[in-house]
Amino acid sequence: MYPLMLTVNGTVHDVEIDPRRSLLDLVRETLGLKGPKKGCDHGQCGACTMIVNGRRINSCLSLAVTHEGDTVITVEGLSEAGELHPLQQAFIDKDALQCGFCTPGQLCSAAALVDEIREGLPSVVTGEVGVAMTNEEIRERMSGNLCRCGAYNNIVEAIRTVSGDKR
Amino acid sequence: MKPFDYQRLETPEHLGHVEAGRFLGGGTNLIDLMKHQIETPDVLVDVTRAGMDRIEERGDAVLIGSQVSNTDLASHPLIRRDYPVLSSALLSGATQQLRNKATTGGNLLQRTRCQYFYDTARACNKREPGSGCDALDGLNRFHAILGASENCIAVHPSDMAVAMAALGAVVVTRKRDGTEGRIPVTELHRLPGDRPDLDHVLDEGELIVAVELPASPPRLQSYRKVRDRSSYAFAVVSAAIALDLEDGHMRNLRIALGGVAHKPWRATKAEAMLEGKMPEAALFMEALEQEMADAEGHGHNDFKKILAPRVVVAMLRELTGLGGN
Known part of the structure; x- marks a missing residue:
């Protein structure tokens, strides 16, 4: 067992863990936060997406023991003071889900996406002049989050609404 | 996953003081393979906090x-400005989640692999030497057409490494005895031969510390990736090209192909035919056909022999x- 201290949604946790435990299993099983989902457990579906030190990652492909001192945000940490995150409200308003299993990962991914665009991080479809929040950009940047119900069109619309770009 | 000891490397200088084991970078490939018990290291040495x-x-x-x-790396202003082929290749690969975690050294050392490598119910000389290769007569649409052997026809899936091959990058390493190694990125990976279980030429415990890009790269650069989906898919064929045009003549031309071999494939025959010449469509095709002279398909991937030259010719024309076209 290895000691680990990390912050999840603002709470500091001090635990002893098996080094094989993924960050996803740590959060779900050890800390009891069931928002992040285990879809494929191989980094292909994005249902486990968390934001670690400001960057979204597949928490299923990351050993918890490597996250000493890190700051983690899960879907439970997106809302503030009982208020839904604007993306959560937009997902409701735009009907951006059916079964909802992928939604926690979609939301974390989208929240990080909004920050990445603000930061000016390019994607492969970004031109020379900078990032515009087009459908093409959103689709490319969300390609790591699968939705087996196929709510993609509404997910893209929800994210575009929050970005403030109405094209 | 099999149990392992976990260690952290504080700095590359301490390499001799940690147990010899598999280095852990972003883990996006290694952890996945450990879950499949295809990789079963006894010791994991986490190198993500070693100041590199x-x-x-x-x-x-x-x-x-x-x-x-x-x-x-993909979003660094210097890379965006002077090495756009590298930025473009990186952004063509994987997803944002994976790119946030994946590292430069780890991208290079991800396993050369195919679906038979993952499927433990099938024969794979790379996973289990001597067991055979089910890809040879199997679903081999994604497989190698150049430099393969009867033992393995898997391809190295990195986009980044293809761009680095075209840029003449050098891999800087540190060995356990403290000595430094310098390996051109084009010589880091091995062709399968009769040892497909070995992907690269690094010694046991040899750590990639950095990758060096020569200053003043060719001005004209491009990366093109042909794939089955427009995002989050390995290349069927990809190409990175860098060159200068001086008084209408092609100089410093470098062409690297992805998705066609066990390693990023420098098209040296085509480069030699084109270097110093004036651009001409017929000449481009002639050079690429020359490059493909030894290409060998295995059925489902025969089309790559036609696709790869066409991709490069289209890029050179542009x-x-x-x-x-």
């Missing part, structure tokens, strides 16, 4: 720390201003 996460501009080179993430 900077991009430094030196006089004659840009030094990329091996633990710089794919995202940070880069040199010939236009058309």
Whole structure:
């Protein structure tokens, strides 16, 4: 067992863990936060997406023991003071889900996406002049989050609404 | 997953003081393979906090720390400006989640692999030497057409490494005895031969510390990736090209192909035929056909022998201003 201290949604946790435990299993099983989902457990579906030190990652492909001192945000940490995150409200308003299993990962991914665009991080479809929040950009940047119900069109619309770009 | 000891490397200088084991970078490939019990290391040495996460501009080179993430490398202003082929290749690969985690050194050392490598119910000489290769007569649409052997026809899936091959990058390593190694990125990976279980030429315990990009790269650069989906898919064929045009003549031309071999494939025959020449569509095709002279398909991937030259010719036409298709 290895000691680990990390912050999840603002709470500091001090635990002893098996080094094989993924960050996803740590959060779900050890800390009891069931928002992040285990879809494929191989980094292909994005249902486990968390934001670690400001960057979204597949928490299923990351050993918890490597996250000493890190700051983690899960879907439970997106809302503030009982208020839904604007993306959560937009997902409701735009009907951006059916079964909802992928939604926690979609939301974390989208929240990080909004920050990445603000930061000016390019994607492969970004031109020379900078990032515009087009459908093409959103689709490319969300390609790591699968939705087996196929709510993609509404997910893209929800994210575009929050970005403030109405094209 | 099989139990393992976990250790952290504090700095590359301490390499001799940690147990010999598998190095852990972003883990996006290694952890996945450990879950499948295809990789079963006894010791994992976490190198992500060993101070190898900077991009430094030196006089004659840009030094990329091996633990710089794919995202940070792709979005670095210097890389965007002077090495756009590298930025473009990185952004063509994987997803944002994976690029945030994946590292420069880890991207290079991800396993050369195919679906039979993952499927433990099938024969794979790379996973289990001597067991055979089910890809030879199997679903081999994604497989190698150049430099393969009867033992393995898997391809190295990196986009980044293809761009680095075209840029003449050098891999800087540190061995356990403290000595430094320098390996051109084109010589880092092995062709399968009769040892497909070995992907690269590094010694046991040899750590990639950085990747060096020569300063003043060719001005004209391009990366093109042909794939079955427009995002999050390995290349069927990809190409990175860098060249200068001086008085209408092609100079410093470098062409690297992805998705066709066990390693990033430098098209040296085509380069030699084109270097110093004036751009001409017929000449482009002749050079690429020459490059493909030894290409061998295995059924489902025969089309790559036609696709790869066409991709490169289209890129060369665009880069040199010939236009058309």
